[in-house]
Amino acid sequence: MKKNNILLLAVLLCLISSCSDNDSTEELMDQQEIDTTPEVNILYFPPIDSDTWETSSLQELGWNTSNEQPLYTFLEKRGTKAFIILKNGKIVIEKYFNGATASDNNPWFSAGKTLTAFTIGIAQQENLLNIDEASATYLGAGWTNMTIDQENAITVRHHLTMTTGLDYTVSNQNCTSSNCLTYLNDPSSFWYYHNATYTLLDNIITGATNQEYTTYFTNKVKNKIGMNGAWVTLGYAKIFYSTARSMARFGLLSLNKGLWDTTEILNDPEYFTQMTTTSQNINQAYGYLWWLNGKSSFRAPASETQYTGELIPDAPDDLIAGLGKNDQKLYVVPSQNLVIIRMGNATGETLLGPSGFDNELWEKINLLIN
Template identity: 50%
Template sequence: MNSFVRFLLILIFPSLAVAQDQLYFPPNDTDEWEKVSFEELGWCSEVYEELKIELEENGTRAFMILKDGKIVVEEYFNEFKQDSSWVWFSAAKSLTSFLVGLAQENGDLSINDPSHLYLGNGWSDLTPEQEANITVRHHLTMTTGLDYTVPNNMCTEPSCLQYLNPPGSHWFYHNAPYSIMRKLIETATGQNYNIYTFQNMHQTIGMDGFWINTDDLNLYFSTARSMARFGLLMLNNGDWNNQTIMTDKAYFNDMINTSQDLNPGYGYLWWLNGKENYKLPESDFVFNGPIVPNGFQDMYCAIGANAQILSVVPSQNIIMVRMGNDNSSSLVPFEVLHKTTSALVDMACNATSTIEVEKNDPIKVIPNPSSQNEIYISGLPNENIFYLLFDNNLRMVDKGMLSQDHYLSHQLSSGFYWLKLFSKEEKFKIKRIVIE
């Protein structure tokens, strides 16, 4: 959050002025972790009780909320326990980003170095000249330019890593250039990835996870509490209690802010809310507005398949953790993020950092959410508008023309949808629709 804006908010809402040196940090060598109740915070517990039913129904294994470092909610489902481990999937990308920052500040690498300095010449199918143009930073920002349309875009064999675009010219969520970073870090630091993580994260902040490398994937497993510990470290700007874990605050800030101008909603392997637009995995569409319009706008997230979610909200000193299964086939299932974040905003009744998005936009979707077979689109200009309708996995489900103040008939299953509207000047707007 802009420091001046935060200053104004603190003048109006003193509750935002909780200093980060007042954060609680659980001890590393015990299960002790202080708790704070909904009543003490003045939060709305009934909102969580409604969310809890949905969490259990959608395959959640662990769900946690921290406020000022203390546990507000710690819930386990389906025989999962406090000491049970679960896979982070792509949420571990954000942990890798932190580890890269540590390697840089220790002088083991520079993110501006060509990747081949650590991966070796011929790590890809590119020419030596093309390969030399890809830097570590391109791996962190999903802008390597490698071909994501190959038959297996998870594959890290050189034959799978082919040229498509100049590095830095195109953003696409491509797993292979990330997965190969394990080798990059191991070569740069001279340490096994598990040992490097253990020394820098487990011994310092008490995390308990481990990496498994299988079928071109780097999978990290840990307890929900370990994910929450990492979130607390991030909330405190890379410091744990009175110990500085990451001294390079410039890298830290770059990591959780827009890293390139192709996808403002993406940092160094972190998803960022509150930006003017964003792209989703497996798509080149640009969506206007923030990822979670009705969420905390300074929130940033580590997100993985099956809705592994770590959300950090600096303005509120809030951390949210969700682990488990999910029915979505998306690499980054934003639907669960939307639901949990919306509930979190409603839970934190006295929170104030949400903003109203496009409040002056004349185009409205009514009702939204909708359980009806017709949706009313009001505020359209006096001209024919071409529309495309996509489901949450960005599969097109409908298209056509809309006239002024038009009813859009549908036979849609429950979920999130994206309505893209084109004017004759080829300008467009994107509206999110929720079908209940």
Template identity: 55%
Template sequence: MKFSQFFSLLALLFFLISCSSDSETDLKPEQNGTPPVSTQIPTDTYFPPNARTNEWESISLKTLGWNEGKLNNLYTFLDTNNTDAFIVLKDGRIVIEKYFGNFKSGDNHTWNSAGKNITAMLAGIAQEEEHLNITDATSTYLGEGWSNMSLEQELNITIKDQLTMTTGLDYTVDDTFCTDLECLSYLNNPSTFWYYHNAPYTLLDDVIANATETDFNSYFSKKIKEPIGMQGMFIKVGYNNVFFSSARSMARFGILNLNQGNWNGISILSDQTYFNAMTNTSQNINLSYGYLYWLNGKNSFRLPNSVNEYKGSLIPNVPDDLYAGLGLNDQKLYMVPSLDLVVVRMGDASNEELLGPSSFDNEIWELLNAIMKE
């Protein structure tokens, strides 16, 4: 069975067993009332209420001066490319929200590697609370012997190396998701080589859990999920710890990012030095990678499953200040500060199965740009 097929089966199981107490209520308009629609372009950021209802302010394409005639082109493209959910927010307000097939607004979907953004922010929160420092050796929180390396080699790897994909662990193993000791061997000195290696990323969850002396899901729930009204949870899938939620919950996390860790006056991540480092180039090997965030507008980029460097911007059709969570099978969380936009896409792979960036990114934004032109 392919890895992506296993994900799909698990996602289906999660949909079936999800409790209604941990999902946003999927009410029909006549049951919940029609959410307010802005008739003038607001200048403030809207934060949807945390109550588990469908209430969420929207703004029309007409009010924004966007080209409504191009919307069907986008919907057709998304539908024919295996999309389940698609959301566009402007200043926190819903401009576009569309579900395809049998998928509904309250249904949960895997984020795959887009969930790395959550882990990166949790690491920053844990550092702010002085549970850890990202310059600490990973062994401080995993103990000695967490890998197949010598003690000296282990001690050279830091939390920051895990956040930036520069641990130097051997990526030529049969399974780069494997966190067993025999899969974690030395290949390069830390901070000297970039490779999209999922095993050391997954171990970050244990680092954070051990540093905070709590369960990883519990820490996430207390620090991010409950304060901003998200739902969903991390579930162990093979070696991976994968996040599942509704599309609207992903959109909430996007709003939190656009507001640099602040939610309607509540400080979720106060450390702006960490936030800026997280959403900007973190090392000089892959300029388009922060702390588990993909970055646009750089001179070059590297991709998962490759050691090659490619010249140019990661997604040419998007403003340079975009940063994103990009997951297997085209799970997308785009955040564009200059446009005050959050864009969410969930579904199956549009074309080939890729771990992060894909040609789908540029194609989506070509169609979005056509809509946003007056």
């Protein structure tokens, strides 16, 4: 009915203005083309210098409100402190449990690996490093306790993909001192979730940019999208702490493939695609420090076993995730324009990243959104 009314109006306007037959036909065709263009869900981005954040309600989205409270009960019982769902960039749910508040800074643990992968991409975009160069290019010779040839065979890409081949049977897998970094396998021949090799990426960025990693990250990512938070050194490990909203901001940036609204943060589509798709042929569910759903098999932290099936069977196949100790969750679902955040205490699982809690949570989310 709407289209017919528009066409009728166009015909009347042509008659009044004595337009030619050709002009009339072209105008009608143009109007038809405009009117049949499908509507697109446009992402909303909150301002970077304000706490303002637009919201959407469950009712206007058509979600199942009867399953809202059961989700909250589940989250609270499982030690959750903060939980956020964004749809099209707008907040649909923002809840805090177990004495937590919106202003609390919580640890990302290994979910923060996604921040480092993103920052590596920016440094490469700026031609400050190349992920296919030997790590020694940026760390200097002698960063390991191996021969020169063994050391030079390891590239930045191997750090991003957990395939350096460095010995993960050492007593402290977080240790980044050269005496802890010894040969076990050839690079690219084995996948193992080795924290030390990830942490060294901070030093690689420092060596490539001639700036402290934290300074470079703050200038290139954190400040540009309005995040709060800081990197905290705990022994050898470096953990990012922030509010749940700051994690949601980074999730929204990742949902939009590196653009904050129209501002270019990571404007390298090839790198972004490599980062968020299978990065090697050993663990299908791993990109560049991002976890990937929808694959036929996966490997998990602290394990040499390959498991058959999807990482999170009840989650969307295109989900990408930052997953950290004590079930810190950063879920990004491009097909549904969703970003979902869970921060808090341990849920009863002891794993460092993926856990059975992921699927339990998605069972509850699906009851709400479907």
